[in-house]
Amino acid sequence: MDILIKAAQLVLALVILVTVHEFGHYIFARIFGVKVNRFYLFFNPWFSLLRYNPMKGTLELGAWNKKDGAPKALKTLQVSKPRNPRPDGKPTWRDTVYGLGWLPLGGYCDIAGMVDETKSADDLASEPQDWELRSKPAWQRLCVMVAGVVLNFVLAIIIYVGIAFHWGDDVIPLQNMAEGMDFSTELKEAGFRDGDILLTLNGKPMDATDYSLAWDMLQPGARVGVLRQNDTAEVVVSQELIRRIASKGKDYSPMTMRVPVVVAKIMSGGGAAHAGLESGDRILTVNNDTVPSVTEFFPALDAAKGTTANMRILHADGSEDIMPVEISDGGKIGIQMLSPYDIFERQRVSYSLLESVPRGWEIGTDRLASYVSSLKLVFTKEGAQSLGGFGTLGDLFPSSWNWYSFWQITAFLSIILAFMNIIPIPGLDGGHSLFTLVEMISGRKPSERFLEIANTCGFVFLILLLIYANGNDIYRFFLK
Secondary structure (H helix, E strand, O other): OHHHHHHHHHHHHHHHHHHHHHHHHHHHHHHOOOOEEEEEEEEOOOEEEEEEEOOOOEEEEEEEOOOOOOOOEEEEEEOOOOOOOOOOOOOOHHHOEEEEOOEEEEEEEEEOOOOOOOOOHHHHOOOOOOOOHHHOOHHHHHHHHHHHHHHHHHHHHHHHHHHHHHHOEEEOOHHHOOOOEEEOHHHHHHOOOOOOEEEEEOOEEOOOOOOOHHHHHOOOOOEEEEEEOOEEEEEEOOHHHHHHHHOOOOOOOOEEEOOOOEEEEEOOOOHHHHHOOOOOOEEEEEOOEEOOOHHHHHHHHHHOOOOEEEEEEEOOOOOEEEEEEEOOOOOOOOEEEOOHHHOOOOEEEOOOHHHHHHHHHHHHHHHHHHHHHHHHHHHOHHHHHHOOOHHHHHHHOOOOOOHHHHHHHHHHHHHHHHHHHHOOOOOOHHHHHHHHHHHHHHOOOOOHHHHHHHHHHHHHHHHHHHHHHHHHHHHHHHHO
């Protein structure tokens, strides 16, 4: 039953994400007067579960694909009157066949005059027509290409806005961050120390719900009061400190929360599993290195990679053990760590509708930045081995239906889908966009034969990647 609930949540999320993505391509194609031949949710090799043809007014159930165009279906219903094409030849929404495929690996929008996985250069041997994409200016074609990505990101922001408005937010009050903060070199030179707990700003208590807090702290003359080893101290921010931090760029983070190393989940086959670690255990030392937070933990693992390290473990019942744990050549022991939101006491924050909009934008852009920065791990041995397919995606969802978790995960998957599609790989939106940008810059349009070959190569690569990722799921499920 748990698997069925997870699968149902995954399928519903895919329905939402794929429909929104393909609708982005569809609506911009229609805005620019381009005909869309087919709009499909999920793929339909050999047959479709449903197929609706507005021009004929027919709804087909169990419709087989026929290259000669002859209809063949288990059941055909006449749901509306047949229509004739417009006299001026301009396409309308009725010129599109809408369908539901049976293979839930995505969807597609078959745009007239576009070389993609649904057609080849031979299909476009005739002269371009006004209602075909290839006859449109490059900037319009680019808009059609990126529209799906844009709508997926917009969807994520809308979901996060809705979450903020309906459920509010959980924040950790600064005084509840028992391990304090980690500070950059510049802030430590200014007087901060790792482990300081932020208390006051200019004599007033700090509020973790104030999202301009970091900005207010880094103002000339700002007085920051901290709790340091059961004593209080005050640091005054100087103009020179602000100048040095500003020179680091907008993505520079001068301070981060210190998070204890508490085990949330043990990955099968890793050093932690072999050593007998359990969920709720806290790692205190790695060999002779004390690791009060993840800041010290990862360098300690890196220093001991490829060896077996003695780790002092604080169990959930308060007892302690010294346990030998194997560390992989990549510096991993096979654990997922507990989120700080599950470690420290939280505070519920409510938002009005207007307040929810900037909060949703903040969460969405933060999730995108975090995901992009984490992609570098894919190019490591452990990262490649951790790639997963639909089993991994399904496992993201809880085993019992929870709308809060569902929308959180769906929004994050929407961000992933948006970013992955804009990667410049032929066959993806990013590949089509790249070729269009090259055309706009060089003034030369790639031949349709070249686009066909590039898209075929990209499609084969994506299929192999899909097989590898889902193969990892199968291997982990049956053999590990």
